[in-house]
Amino acid sequence: MSNHYQILVIGGGNAGLSVASKLLRKRSDLKIGIIDPSEKHYYQPAWTLVGAGIFDINKTVRNEKEVIPKNTTWIKEAVTEFTPKENKVKCLSGDEYTYDYLVVCPGIQLDWNKIEGLKNTLGINNVSSNYSFQHAPYTWEMIENFKGGTAVFTNPTTPIKCGGAPHKIMYLACDYWRKQGILDKCDVHYISGANLIFGVKEYAETLNKVLAKYNIHVHYGANVTAIKAQNKTVEFEIKEMDENLNKKLSSENAGCYGIVENSEMEELKKVTLNFDLCHAVPPQSAPDFIKNSPLRDIENPLGYVEVDKNTLQHTRFPNVFALGDCTNAPCSKTGAAIRKQAPVVVENLLAVMDNKVATAQYDGYSACPIPTQYGKLMLAEFDYSNTPKMTFPFNQAKPNWAMWILKTKILPWLYWNKILKGTA
Ligand SMILES: Cc1cc2nc3c(=O)[nH]c(=O)nc-3n(C[C@H](O)[C@H](O)[C@H](O)COP(=O)(O)OP(=O)(O)OC[C@H]3O[C@@H](n4cnc5c(N)ncnc54)[C@H](O)[C@@H]3O)c2cc1C
CATH class of the missing domain: 3.50.50.60 (FAD/NAD(P)-binding domain)
Structure with missing residues (x-):
């Protein structure tokens, strides 16, 4: 041959x-x-x-x-x-x-080893990641069995595939716990390498309200360094934030990320947080x-x-x-x-x-379908200018049921039947 x-x-x-x-x-x-x-x-x-x-x-x-x-x-x-x-x-x-x-x-490439301890604890000890076929089902097991305590969701400092995925699962988990009547017993933390929730203002406004609704504690500019299963701790370094941070976004920024530029001049504070449940996303390259x-x-x-x-x-x-x-x-x-x-x-x-x-x-052009609760989704669409580029004739920054159906039913079908076949 x-x-x-x-x-x-x-x-x-x-x-x-x-x-x-x-x-x-x-x-x-x-x-x-x-x-x-x-x-x-x-x-x-x-x-x-x-x-x-x-x-x-x-x-x-x-x-x-x-x-x-x-x-x-x-x-x-x-x-x-x-x-x-x-x-x-x-x-x-x-x-x-x-x-x-x-x-x-x-x-x-998923660089699991860049977070000390993560690889060996995935799928056990209430640590999971939707970035792994093998472990995504365990994420649900953790969420379903959670009875309250500290829940941690991490987002790395590098660009990743689907920049929205680290927080999408957090909103769904919070909504599930709300429905179970235990959200007030859940101390939810989002530890993110970005300095904002979303790089496109219109979509960020919606998500900031969602973060507030679920009472999520957000740690921006944070670099997760270790997830230790035995002690149930997550360790991260965090930069002291200042008002000019928006001007320091790295050239890697795209709508879904807002990565903070590394600067050796900045003081890093080391933080250790105990958790009862952790959804982790590895750095990527x-x-x-x-x-x-x-x-x-x-x-x-x-x-x-x-x-x-x-x-x-x-x-x-x-x-x-x-x-x-x-x-x-x-x-x-x-x-x-x-x-x-x-x-x-x-x-x-x-x-x-x-x-x-x-x-x-x-x-x-890119799109990020972000469920903000079961049955409602915000379809964020944008391009290199990080401004909204909406396909549908309604305000897509407002989560709705039709976009939820698009994500949960229509897109999977489209992928296998049209996209891979080159007809969509
Ligand atoms: C949890 C999660 C949620 C996501 N949500 C969304 C979403 O809602 N919307 C959306 O649009 N996207 C989403 N994505 C992102 C989307 O899946 C990726 O952007 C997309 O799969 C990238 O396609 P790709 O072809 O570049 O890489 P992949 O689809 O990952 O394919 C890469 C291929 O290269 C092969 N390969 C690897 N190494 C070699 C080698 N040495 N030699 C030859 N071949 C090799 C692999 O086996 C693989 O088949 C999500 C991803 C994840 C993980």
């Missing part, structure tokens, strides 16, 4: 399969190879709903072979090295593959094999693939494109963003193939 492909796609997740399907819809004779080592394909956005007890975890996973687009070749390997000057990638097995055009989309490759953005400490934020073409290797969670485009990392990125990559890649200039532009 030849190891050369006209288009080689690295990563058969949300982005990789969307792009491959769309490319084939435009030109059915393309020879596309998709490299991905995983037997399973996950619909991760539903893990929040699994953690909230309203979605079956088994409906969030399918066999990769069932979702890989027909007329592509699935290469079940893990890429370890890129040699873009030779149009070549190397895999863990030692096998090498060459290409005319490369699409890079292996997602983001580009996968190590991207960080160590010539494709990375050397200016970016988290090592993401360097692309033009509008064309999604690599800034130094014109036959390379990247999309999804692995890029340095300063958008919020979501499947919703990919839905707008995929057509841009397809149009630009085909243009470059035809010796034309890549002119299609991605505007930074």
Whole structure:
């Protein structure tokens, strides 16, 4: 079998399969190879709903072979090295593959080990994370069995996939405890690396009211360093906040995050908090094999693939494109963003193939569906300008039932039946 492909796609997740399907819809004779080592394909956005007890975890996973687009070749390997000057990638097995055009989309890396103690306590001792297929069901077990005490929800200092997920589960947990009549016995803390709840003012206003409604204690600018199961403690460092903090947002900011720039000049206060329940979200960065490759953005400490934020073409290797969670485009990392990125990559890649200039532009669109209680959701949509970009003819900053149905019923169906098939 030849190891050369006209288009080689690295990563058969949300982005990789969307792009491959769309490319084939435009030109059915393309020879596309998709490299991905995983037997399973996950619909991760539903893990929040699994953690909230309203979605079956088994409906969030399918066999990769069932979702890989027909007329592509699935290469079940893990890429370890890129040699873009030779149009070549190397895999863990030692096998090498060459290409005319490369699409890079292996997602983001969950750096569990950056929080001391977290990995070993996940799924036991009332510590869980919806960022793990294996543990999302345990989140619900914890929430359902909670009888009151201190509940802690963490959000790291790095950009993450779905910036809203760390607080979405908190609102649902609070609403559940409210319905059980125990919310007044719950001391709820949100420990966040951001300095605000949401980067788009209109949506932040709604969420600030929700935080107040549930009486949630918010610790902004906080870096969680340890979660210790035996003592049931979470340790974090927190910067003393000042009024000018908004002016110190890092270049990593997108609508969902409001990351505070690290400054060695600032005093860090160390805090230890006892908890009875903890939902943790790990820091995240580009996968190590991207960080160590010539494709990375050397200016970016988290090592993401360097692309033009509008064309999604690599800034130094014109036959390379990247999309999804692995890029340095300063958008919020979501499947919703990919839905707008995929057509841009397809149009630009085909243009470059035809010796034309890549002119299609991605505007930074992303969406974050935030449930504020069971049955009500705020669909936050925005772009690079961090201003609302609402699709529907009503004020989406006001949570409502229709958007809840969109998230819980329509989007999962759309994902498996349309998005992966390149028709939405
Ligand atoms: C809890 C949670 C809630 C979320 N909620 C939402 C939401 O409400 N709305 C929304 O739009 N998005 C949401 N997201 C984000 C969304 O799931 C991601 O943004 C999206 O899956 C990113 O797609 P991707 O293709 O970049 O990466 P992924 O879908 O993660 O796919 C990456 C693929 O690359 C493969 N890969 C990894 N390493 C290698 C390698 N070495 N070689 C080859 N292949 C490799 C993996 O096996 C995987 O198949 C949520 C995510 C989580 C975890």
